[in-house]
Amino acid sequence: MSTAPVGSSASGEALAQAISGNIATICSRIAKAARAARRDPAEIRLIAVSKAQPADRIQAALAAGQRLFGENRVQEAQARWPELRASYPDLDIHLIGPLQTNKAKEAVALFDAIQTVDRPKLAQALAAEMEKTGRHLPCYVQVNTGEEEQKAGALPDEADGFIAECRALGLDIVGLMCIPPVEEEPGLHFALLREIARRNGVEHLSMGMSADYEAAIPFGATEVRVGTAIFGDRGDWKQLVGR
Numbered sequence: 001m002s003t004a005p006v007g008s009s010a011s012g013e014a015l016a017q018a019i020s021g022n023i024a025t026i027c028s029r030i031a032k033a034a035r036a037a038r039r040d041p042a043e044i045r046l047i048a049v050s051k052a053q054p055a056d057r058i059q060a061a062l063a064a065g066q067r068l069f070g071e072n073r074v075q076e077a078q079a080r081w082p083e084l085r086a087s088y089p090d091l092d093i094h095l096i097g098p099l100q101t102n103k104a105k106e107a108v109a110l111f112d113a114i115q116t117v118d119r120p121k122l123a124q125a126l127a128a129e130m131e132k133t134g135r136h137l138p139c140y141v142q143v144n145t146g147e148e149e150q151k152a153g154a155l156p157d158e159a160d161g162f163i164a165e166c167r168a169l170g171l172d173i174v175g176l177m178c179i180p181p182v183e184e185e186p187g188l189h190f191a192l193l194r195e196i197a198r199r200n201g202v203e204h205l206s207m208g209m210s211a212d213y214e215a216a217i218p219f220g221a222t223e224v225r226v227g228t229a230i231f232g233d234r235g236d237w238k239q240l241v242g243r
C-alpha cells in the first residue's frame, strides 16, 4: 500500500482526504514496522515535513490531527507558524534544516526543538540565546554519517566530543539526527547514529524520510521526518493546485 499522489486539480475536500489518508497510511506502516521490530509503536513520532508546501496542504494535515511538523528554513517557518499557533496551541515545530548563527535568536523564539546543532559556533549562539531568554529548547545534534562534503553535521569521529561540548554549554541534547547519502544503504547510517546515541546516553533518533522511514524503525528511530509521502511533491505545487 503506497500513499496517494496529492494534488492535480484537487478541490479542498479531495486534498484534505488525500493528506489525511496519507498520514493514516504512514502511521499504520510505522506501527507495523514497529511491531515487526518488537517495539512499541507509541515510541515513534511522525514529523510532517511542511517545507515548501502550500498553506492548504498544511491546513489539511492540521485538520487530520497532525501537530508535529518539520521546517527547513527560519524565514519560511516565521511566515507560517506564529499565526497558526493562535488556533493550534499544541503545535510542535522542529527545525530540521541548517541554521546560520545569526538566526539563532529567531530560531529559539520560533521553534519547539532544534534538530540541526552541528558546530561549536552555533551551539554557543543557541546556548547564549536560551540562557538570555530562559527558553530552553530540546536540541538534537546532526551527524554527517556519510561524511559528505556538501552536508551539514558533526563528523562521526567528532560526535562524542561535540555532544559533550554542547552539554557543557548547557544545551539539552535529547537526540541525534542524520540524513544518509542518497545512493547508500541507509541501514548502515541508521546503525551508526544509534551507536553514537547509545554511548552518549542520547534518547531520541531522528532518522528516516519518505523513502526509508520504515527501514529506520528497526534501528531505533523515534522520529521519522516525512514530507513528500504526506504532502506530494514540493517543487511544482503552484501548478498542481492551479495558482
Ligand SMILES: *Cc1c(COP(=O)(O)O)cnc(C)c1O
Residues within 6 Å of the ligand: 049, 051, 072, 096, 097, 179, 209, 210, 211, 225, 226, 227, 228, 229
Ligand atoms: C525535506 C526533508 C525531509 C523530508 O524529505 P521527504 O523525502 O520529502 O520525505 C526530511 N528531513 C530533512 C532534513 C529534509 O530536509
